Amino acid sequence: MSHATHANAALTPRARLRLAVLVVERGWPIARAAERFDVSWKTAAKWAQRYAEEGSAGMLDRSSRPHHQPRRTPPRLVRKIARARLRHRMGPVQIGDLLAVPASTVHAVLTRCRLHRLSYLDRATGEPIRRYEHDHPGDLxxxxxxxxxxVPDGGGWRYVGRAAGQRHRAATSARTGVPRSKYRQPLIxxxxxxxxxxxxxxxxxxxxxxxxxxxxxxxxxxxxxxxxxxxxxxxxxxxxxxxxxxxxxxxxxxxxxxxxxxxxxxxxxxxxxxxxxxxxxxxxxxxxxxxxxxxxxxxxxxxxxxxxxxxxxxxxxxxxxxxxxxxxxxxxxxxx
The missing domain is CATH 3.30.420.10 (Ribonuclease H-like superfamily/Ribonuclease H)
Structure with missing residues (x-):
């Protein structure tokens, strides 16, 4: 059994199992087991009940997400928000105004769909960027x-300044014989x-x-x-x-x-x-x-x-x- 647990848990899965066995199989009172493991009566009762219903598998952490979310954004509205983002590259405020939805809701949906940053979208098509990598060296x-x-002899303008850089270009152009541009600028x-x-x-x-x-x-x-x-x-x-x-x-x-x-x-x-x-x-x-x-x-x-x-x-x-x-x-x- 994995012993991993979240940071704020009072008991590890192994300790939960020991507590639950004492209560369910050995008949310990809830209060005594809670005192033994230094947790509240409510916590001890919870793990004992889960053990009685699910066995040792019930000792692992569960997601804190509710089983039912009646106020969750409907899937149809999620699709409309995503479509507006992909087709028109609109922001949360514009999409919210278009669909009569709070901008905060739109942003939450875009984040959940990984569409909240335009950098995740292709500039030309608006489609999500699809990254790929071939499996073996040499495949592509x-x-x-x-x-x-x-670089002209003497260094370019980035380090010597534009005036000196221009003189260096002219001297290098003259030395190498590279023709000047149609605007008579020295080329190297x-x-x-x-x-x-x-x-x-x-x-x-x-x-x-x-x-x-x-x-x-x-x-x-x-x-x-x-x-x-x-x-x-x-x-x-x-x-x-x-x-x-x-x-x-x-x-x-x-x-x-x-x-x-x-x-x-x-x-x-x-x-x-x-x-x-x-x-x-x-x-x-x-x-x-x-x-x-x-x-x-x-x-x-x-x-x-x-x-x-x-x-x-x-x-x-x-x-x-x-x-x-x-x-x-x-x-x-x-x-x-």
Whole structure:
């Protein structure tokens, strides 16, 4: 029998059973049993009666919720409140005015249905967000490209100020020969981070390139599949957005050659690829803009160490606050 009980209980289930046996089976007076276990007469009588009616099973805690709730919000009204929330994203006050129901009642219903926060709803459809996670590493890889402006020599405006940052951009643009924009602004180029995330483990693979062409995307996929294979993971599916590189014949042929099923998100639905979108935010905050970099080369040099830290040492809140690499097969040397 479990001995767990709520914090304010005077008796544990085992003590309740001992009290009830003394009263029901050994004939102790209620008052004597109550004094013996230092509880009220009413409490002793309650447990004795439950033992007489239900046996030892009656000694466990019960929910304090009433058996009958005649004033509970009718199911039909609950459905109307939920429908107004999902279809029109109304708040408790607006829904209450529409259905002639107190706003407090509406809020209680929305809380019970887990609709009280708009962050729980999809922005595009209003439907509850459905979170998923594949069962095994390699079942699904998320791929995408994160674009970042390159760091000029001497540092960017975030750390040196806009005036100095503009001078650094102009000098770097002149040195590298990157054409100016149509507004005659100096340009220094874009860093394209091709990122791959394993859906189950959240282990990340990242490569920095100067373009997002189909050839580069296919090369990154090959490298990522080989990288995961070295860690005992066989890739089965890959999901991407509808970018040109991922709609190309080269991408489809590469997936077929690797034995991978290629999938794409629905148009205008980046939430489907939400895990990699969230990783991009972590990448930007933890690496790209975390500290001062005197040049783009210095920032790129810090990328691999940061990805290693993310995979091997950083606790991930979505997987139980453990490092992503621990969710892969625990092969020798992979968790160091």
């Amino acid at each position: 890889l998320h791929v995408d490209v994160k674009k970042l402006g390159k 180029g874009t860093c394209y981070l091709h990122t791959v995330i394993d859906d189950h483990s959240r282990v990340a693979y990242v490569e920095a390139h100067d373009d997002e062409t189909k050839e580069t995307a296919a090369l990154v996929l090959r490298n990522a599949v080989a990288w995961f294979a070295e860690r005992g993971v066989t890739v089965k599916r890959v999901i991407s957005d509808n970018g040109g590189a991922y709609r190309s014949h080269l991408w489809a042929d590469t997936c077929t050659e690797l034995g991978i099923t290629a999938k794409r998100t629905r148009p205008y639905r980046p939430q489907t690829n939400g895990k990699i979108e969230r990783f991009h935010r972590t990448l930007a905050d933890g690496w790209a803009f975390k500290k001062f970099y005197p040049s783009e080369a210095d920032r790129i040099a810090a990328l691999a160490p940061w990805v290693h830290q993310y995979n091997h040492h950083r606790p991930h809140s979505a997987i139980g606050k453990v490092a992503p690499i621990t969710r892969l097969d625990n092969l020798s040397g992979h968790h160091s």
